[in-house]
Amino acid sequence: MLHSEELHNNPKLHIFLPLFYTLWMDSVLTPTEISEMHKLINKQDWISSTEKEYLLSKLNPAEGPNSKELKSWKKKIKSIDLDSTHSLSQIGESLVKQENPNISIEEKIHLDFQEAEKALGLLSKEAGFTFKSGHQTITTKHREDQSFATEKMTGILDGKQANLIKKVKAVISDPTFAYRDYDSLLDQREQVLQWCQALADQGFGAWAFPEYAKGKDDMEGYFTIMETLSYHDLSMVIKFGVQFGLWGMSVFFLGSEKHHQKYLKDIGSLELPGCFAMTETGHGSNVRGLETTATYDHETKTFSIHTPNPDARKEYIGNAALHGQMATVFAKLIIDGEDYGVNAFVVPLRSEDGKLVKGVRIEDCGRKMGLNGVDNGVIYFDNVVIPKEDMLDKFAFVNEQGEFESPISSDNRRFFTMLGTLVGGRIGIPRSALAASKTGLTIAIRHAEKRKQFGPEGGEEVPILNYRLHQRRLMPPLATSYALHFALRYLTQRFLDRKEEEAQEIEALAAGLKAYTTWFTTATLQECREACGGKGYLSENRIDALKNDTDVYTTFEGDNVVLMQLVAKNRLTEFRQEFGHMNMFTIFNYITAQAKTSIVEKNPITVRNTDSKHLLDFDFHLNAFVYREKAILSSAAQRLKKHIDEGMDSFDATNVAQHHLQNVGQAYIERVILEQFQKTVNETTDESCKMALTQLCQLYALYTLEKNRGWYLEQGYMEGVKTKAIRKEVNQLCWEVRKNASALINAFDIPESCIAAPIAMKTE
Amino acid sequence: MLHSEELHNNPKLHIFLPLFYTLWMDSVLTPTEISEMHKLINKQDWISSTEKEYLLSKLNPAEGPNSKELKSWKKKIKSIDLDSTHSLSQIGESLVKQENPNISIEEKIHLDFQEAEKALGLLSKEAGFTFKSGHQTITTKHREDQSFATEKMTGILDGKQANLIKKVKAVISDPTFAYRDYDSLLDQREQVLQWCQALADQGFGAWAFPEYAKGKDDMEGYFTIMETLSYHDLSMVIKFGVQFGLWGMSVFFLGSEKHHQKYLKDIGSLELPGCFAMTETGHGSNVRGLETTATYDHETKTFSIHTPNPDARKEYIGNAALHGQMATVFAKLIIDGEDYGVNAFVVPLRSEDGKLVKGVRIEDCGRKMGLNGVDNGVIYFDNVVIPKEDMLDKFAFVNEQGEFESPISSDNRRFFTMLGTLVGGRIGIPRSALAASKTGLTIAIRHAEKRKQFGPEGGEEVPILNYRLHQRRLMPPLATSYALHFALRYLTQRFLDRKEEEAQEIEALAAGLKAYTTWFTTATLQECREACGGKGYLSENRIDALKNDTDVYTTFEGDNVVLMQLVAKNRLTEFRQEFGHMNMFTIFNYITAQAKTSIVEKNPITVRNTDSKHLLDFDFHLNAFVYREKAILSSAAQRLKKHIDEGMDSFDATNVAQHHLQNVGQAYIERVILEQFQKTVNETTDESCKMALTQLCQLYALYTLEKNRGWYLEQGYMEGVKTKAIRKEVNQLCWEVRKNASALINAFDIPESCIAAPIAMKTE
Structure with missing residues (x-):
């Protein structure tokens, strides 16, 4: 085409070149x-x-330009100064003028081209980028732009525990804690020990x-x-735990x-x-059904610990396969043939030199999906006698007369009170899980800052x-990891300061x-x-x-x-307690009335407010969370009542409502998390940290709210315009938070030796 | 209490015993x-x-009955015949009559008790279950109840491939294919080889x-x-692939x-x-940006394959670390300094005895999250010369004159045409993934049939x-795994029967x-x-x-x-093509009008139809899926147009719309899946299989629909009453499908030796 007679005779035809190239290059x-094009x-x-005939012949799909020809067109186009050109016909005009500076292109021609380009679905103003380089767009230019001092944020996260945190980090950053490959399961378990x-x-x-x-x-x-x-190896954390x-x-x-005097010092060391x-x-979840027995013999003043059937063997027990010398064993206490429910006993497993105690049989659980540094085992007891x-007699004991005594008469209640004292595990585990999420996010965000892929036509990769x-x-x-950080700190504080009457609330x-x-951790690490x-x-x-190490956190x-x-x-x-004597219907009517009030009175505008x-208002957020929590709770109560009134067994009614009940729990927890996060933000004094945390x-x-929008729409608490606006706002906040992303993960201040991932190295 | 003077004097007081026990037992x-109780x-x-004073004294929270007392109450209650009793006061009456058969309990007393039990939040009719055993409820009684012949369903799944499937299953069930533990990475890789x-x-x-x-x-x-x-070891499958x-x-x-004559036989063997x-x-996703070069030298008629910088090394290459002797290498072809885009070359890596070819450097990718039987490696080329x-010259070659020739002029288009022929990988992988999901579901469902935990008061575990x-x-x-089975069969058939003009549709x-x-596989295996x-x-x-083996399927x-x-x-x-010349606005108005029609004309009742x-109607389902697909697509088109009209760069506009575009893809795929599933159901002749598949x-x-309900509510396509009814229907379908669950997984007919999980053994 370029060297054709026609072009030579009428250089003005060069105006078609960029358009022809673009069409053939595209598809x-x-x-x-x-x-x-004919038009x-x-x-x-x-x-x-x-x-015309010549030009049209160049539009025969069966006889397009060959590679070399296409490349020569492109070269020709790139040879001219493209900076001042914006549309394909402008580039064409430059080509024409290169051939003969005296030829001018009438405005009408440009208009015809613009129309054609539009009809062809080309973006006129962008089409020229193919021939340029260094094209910048909003997406290209967006970048890290930290708005607060990292160490101030770390200070807010660490709070009054900062010194202890530093001490622990110093220890796990020591070279003896360097990660290593393992030759075998045994090797790994010994390292963790x-x-x-x-x-x-x-x-x-x-x-x-x-x-x-x-x-x-x-x-x-x-x-x-x-x-x-938990910033370090999680097998170590679980073994420690x-x-x-x-x-x-x-x-x-x-x-x-x-017991404290006898054991604690050696346990701690x-x-x-x-x-x-x-x-x-x-029996895993239904621990009340445990079957191991501890039978009291008043003659010898001993208990005999026994596994009555294979299903009653102790399973997944950490430290059992290799290292454990004793165990707190939960077993049903039997006195004179009477079952006094599940109690706890200290039972020896191995001597110091590792020999199993008579009557104890242990199997290794073998390889697991993760946490392979922890030696989990299965334990069988064959009438192991203990004094x-x-x-462990805080909640129950056998008196001098060989009779059972306990400040709590009900076996059930005693058992759940015992379990309640162990709620600490349900605080340690989520805090460990969150730390693992923070490490994962640190790796993924650092990688995403450095990794470039794709970009605009004629621009760099992004x-x-x-x-x-x-x-x-x-x-x-x-954002959620920050939210949970403050929520778990609140939980810890509630636990430490607990009064007896708060026990159940704190357990929940x-x-x-x-x-x-x-x-959250499982989902986040997957992402x-x-x-x-x-x-x-x-x-x-x-x-x-x-x-893989945290995967079982959702189970244990x-x-x-x-x-x-x-x-x-x-x-x-x-x-039920809050509403005292009211029956369920009264309560429900009350709640519904409240809910109606909040919708009818407050919301004819609010439900559509975009x-x-x-949308960014803290009060709007918290009100919506609280509303959801209350409404789901009262509807679950009503639902259960309805089923039971209709003659359904309460076990069946609870089963039918399981999905609903799951949401009751979730709505409650989400409200607590948001409440605590808002409280922390409001209490933050450093202005720049406060702004970042607000976001x-x-x-x-x-x-x-977006995740739960189906529910809000069903309830009429929001209309579609509003939930759509929320989605847009989420996108925008993500875009904004991205500027602080690296700073926010750096504020976690995870030791570099613990992060250790080559893709997340700070200085690469 | 039992032995007290008061009870002895007035045996009628025994009527209080079950209620007192229940209250104290509970909390x-x-x-x-x-x-x-005072009332x-x-x-x-x-x-x-x-x-009265005596009874009230037994309600002093500080001085409740002790364990032994509680137990003796229970024993006393359990000693009577409980079969004909239903409420606590009826049980009490039986106790009274046991003491003195002549005492009768007036109806009024029962009514008082009923009222009290209600106020106490006790379920009168259930309270007695504590003392009974063998209590059955709907949840207890629900069980497997197969409604179709397993081998017929297997026949439907396998279709005309049944014989080949049997053959493959026979091979992988051979003892030489038994799973085993590995001493090392090397050991595992050799086994897989x-x-x-x-x-x-x-x-x-x-x-x-x-x-x-x-x-x-x-x-x-x-x-x-x-x-x-893929029912067997997935490292083997990927190495095979x-x-x-x-x-x-x-x-x-x-x-x-x-090339076929030269290589295929030895590759196949x-x-x-x-x-x-x-x-x-x-460059992973953005393969168009590959940087490895293949520079042509016309003197020697050779290409020199070269890695110009560390980022251009080939990474994660399967078979590279240990076993690969040759590779199809994708590299930019350079002739006379001109870049002709990415092309493919056959390049030697190792001699038969495993020695690396001069100029080839390979590093081992080391341990991975899974697929450790595959030896992935990193390859660097240092001017490796090939003839x-x-x-590989199907789409491009260098002619005798040393010039580039190709039936496809555009480098881009040629590259994507080349990639298009390799779309088979995107069929093999999801089919492999689905097989892994089926194995996972087989294990989890069999376990869930056998595993019992919790149960109603006085009943067995469930x-x-x-x-x-x-x-x-x-x-x-x-259900989704069945749906995907048929969808992937459809995809395979489309691919096998493809005409050139369908290529892009099938690729999508x-x-x-x-x-x-x-x-789906990642989420399902997590569940x-x-x-x-x-x-x-x-x-x-x-x-x-x-x-762990399938986790990377979402990436590769x-x-x-x-x-x-x-x-x-x-x-x-x-x-755009479907609507030809119409501009975007016209199209959007057209679609909106269509959509409006379907809502306004068809739906004033439908949106609220519960x-x-x-709700179970196939047409309702498919219409809703199709509507979503079309509406999301046209709104995405409109959104993009709006941004671009407002002057946004198209790269930025696409970025802003990414989340929206993700939904475009998802809605399309979900429609195809449902369409194919319905088609299969309609074509099923065996009536009992057809019913099971219908469900x-x-x-x-x-x-x-439930998952996407937020969208349907936003659109006004459904109202809250309807989405709530859908949720209920989903719960009910789950309850029904559960009866066929074991049969449905058995119909997958996965070899038992491949399932291999102890918790999923058929005969335990």
């Missing part, structure tokens, strides 16, 4: 494209009929214990240690002074490794964190936050894995270990689904 | 409970004031190749083989006869292990599959189904893991391997997020 010519060409009265020993040597194991056991009497510090250790948390705390909380033997093969003193979907993957979890709060946080693509799949980048310390049902039942009980100021809090709130 | 006494007692004019060799020996590797290469010329069979193998699918098919589809070297460290004939939330975890994925379909299915609790975490139960063969954007762009293009017959199809449809 084969479709019939529509051909006809539009354009036939309109031009300055072209002779021979020339050694790390735990090193932590015990630092005094971390005994931290919560009394001073005579070399402890600091500091439960809050113990949780801080668990959480901070089994030894000092489960084994140690069970002796501490279920035993009396004599790891001289006496032990287990927490509650779960049985046949009377080794019953960091993938600038893509809206990538932001949607990582920014809401980032712990159960709910445990479930919510660990599910992080995918967001890092193939790099995320390589073990060296650590998402593998983070994901209580299966999440079961926990959420517990939370819901607790809420229903509170609900004003950004309103995160808004993102958490709106993202959660 | 401590709350003030409300105490006051209600009840004070109403009884047959009780003397001393007796051996398995692949055994499969090649069966002729499976060459199945799709021409007969002269010992193949069957049967592409459909090749997909069937990939899918069926790398060798015969990626390496073999790239030679087959990108090369010409001379695994005598020539090879790689598919496309992805580079710097001119080793360019299989966890009877719990509504557990059904919600597993039944919708079960494959991309979309690949993304949808692999995300399966959690649904199996601690057992699911043990490696022996295989969910570990299934989950195209990152899912990127693929969904591609699908959306394809839909927008089709949309009739079960309507699954309804569940898939309604579950998906």
